[in-house]
Every structure is written in structure tokens, then in C-alpha cells.
Amino acid sequence: MTTELTWLGHGSWAIKTGDHAILLDPFLNDSPTSPVKADAVEADYILVSHGHFDHVADVASIANRTGATVLASYEISTWFETQHGVKNTVGMNLGGGIDLPFGRVKMTVAHHSSQLPDGAYGGNPAGFVLTLPDGTIYFACDTALFADMQLIGQGGIDLAVLPIGDLFTMGPADSIAAINLIQPRRVAPAHYNTWPPIEQDAGKWAERVRANTQAEPVVLDPGGKIIL
Numbered sequence: 001m002t003t004e005l006t007w008l009g010h011g012s013w014a015i016k017t018g019d020h021a022i023l024l025d026p027f028l029n030d031s032p033t034s035p036v037k038a039d040a041v042e043a044d045y046i047l048v049s050h051g052h053f054d055h056v057a058d059v060a061s062i063a064n065r066t067g068a069t070v071l072a073s074y075e076i077s078t079w080f081e082t083q084h085g086v087k088n089t090v091g092m093n094l095g096g097g098i099d100l101p102f103g104r105v106k107m108t109v110a111h112h113s114s115q116l117p118d119g120a121y122g123g124n125p126a127g128f129v130l131t132l133p134d135g136t137i138y139f140a141c142d143t144a145l146f147a148d149m150q151l152i153g154q155g156g157i158d159l160a161v162l163p164i165g166d167l168f169t170m171g172p173a174d175s176i177a178a179i180n181l182i183q184p185r186r187v188a189p190a191h192y193n194t195w196p197p198i199e200q201d202a203g204k205w206a207e208r209v210r211a212n213t214q215a216e217p218v219v220l221d222p223g224g225k226i227i228l
Contacts, residue, residue: 002227003134005159008041009033009222010194011055011141013161017132017228020044020102024128024139025055026062033194035223038062045100048072049141050114051079051122054194060084071098071105073123079116094124103132108152110143112169127152134228135159138182142191145174153182159228160184160215163191164205165198172205179213187215188226 003017009031015022023043028034031054038058046059046068056076063070063086070080074091081089090098097106106129114122127141135158140149142163153160160182163169169191170178179187187209192200206217218226 003132005137005226005228007188007190007220007222007224007226008036011049011163011191013139013190014041015130015137017102017134022047022102022130023062023068025049025141026058027054027056028058030057031194033222039065042066043068045102046070047105047128047139048076049110049127049139050112050125051076051116051120052114052142053117055142056117060086063088073107073114073126075121075123076114076116079120079122083118083120092126094126103130105130108138108140109146109148110141111146112142112144129155129157131155132228137161137228138184140178142169145170145178147181149178149181153184157182157184158186159218159226160187161190162187164189164200164202165192165194166200167197172200172208175205176208176212179209179215184215186218186226187213188218188220 006014013024069088071090077089077091080086108127110125112125114125130137138160202219209217
């Protein structure tokens, strides 16, 4: 089984593992950096970290077209059912996990907020750990730095995806501290350069990662791929 990750810009990722297609936080049609539109992607499962528009905007249209199962906090999964007619959902909460045909998904703590676009309560923001036959991926999603990242890393992380945009999430300096807590084999940045307020120099970030951590940085352009 081969696992391939494609960065779709901002906080959006496509993961292909074996015969399964997974999307994380698809924000495609209105994103200035996404290389694809929502009607061009496939999904068996869609993971939603929190309720902000730049993470949920295209979830319902993709799920209703493909029949994908949406995994999110209980509040968000219910919102997609009742407000957008999504038929297949799994409501989760922090610390919980579920075994799926491609591997295991665990919902982790994130320090952020989670109001849905219509003002509804989106429950707790989250990250995800995906335990796959090819390795383990930690998507921190939108979060501040927090010390319990060390606990997340104790199980062994092959690839960590961390936000570096600052302003709404942790920035480059805090991401270095996060990497040293998590101790992943490789690390990729996300949630940056979508709009001017979160512009960052990913090349300089990668230099800091190499100088101050044991992880290997992987910097992608939108549409770029990582093989796990």
C-alpha cells in the first residue's frame, strides 16, 4: 500500500492510501491558492477539524456528490446533516478514535475556535492522527503551540503537518518548539501564504527546522505531493 499526500493550499489536504481517498478541510472554490476546484476531487472520507469557513466551505458539496463520510466533532457533523443534507457522518470528540478500512483516525486537542459560518456552535477545534499501514501522520490543523504535543508525539510520528501562518495560528517560531515536542521524522508547513496577513517565507522556515530540530522539512507548492 502506498500513501500519497497532496497539499491543496491553505489547510486542505488530499490523502490517497491504497484504494481510499481522504480529504482534510477542503477549502477549494474560494481559496486563492487551491490548484483544484471542489467538483474535481474525489473522496471516500472527509475530515473536518473545526467550523471556520476556510475549512468547511466545500465539505457539503463534495460529500453530497461523492457520498463521502464526514468525520468531525459531533456538533459539526450534526450541522452538516441538518443544514446541508449530508447523509453519511460520524460525530467524534477530543481523544476519541475510530477504526476505518484504511486505518485509524484519532481526534486530538487543538487550541483555536470553531464557530460555523452561520454562527452556529462548532464544538471543540481538533487535529487528527492518522495511523496507516505506511506510517503515522499528525495534522495539527489550526492551533496554538501547546505542551501536550509531546504526548501526541510519543506514539511516533512519521509526518507532522503544522500551521506556520501566525496571526490565527502558531507562527514559525512556535512551530519549531512544536516540532521539538512532537519529534516527527518529517514535517510540512500549512495554513500560510493564502492571504497577505499570513504570508511566510517557507524556505527560511525550512532552514530553521534543519538548524534547530531533528526533523526533515518538506516544503510544497499547492499541488505538491509527499509519499509517506
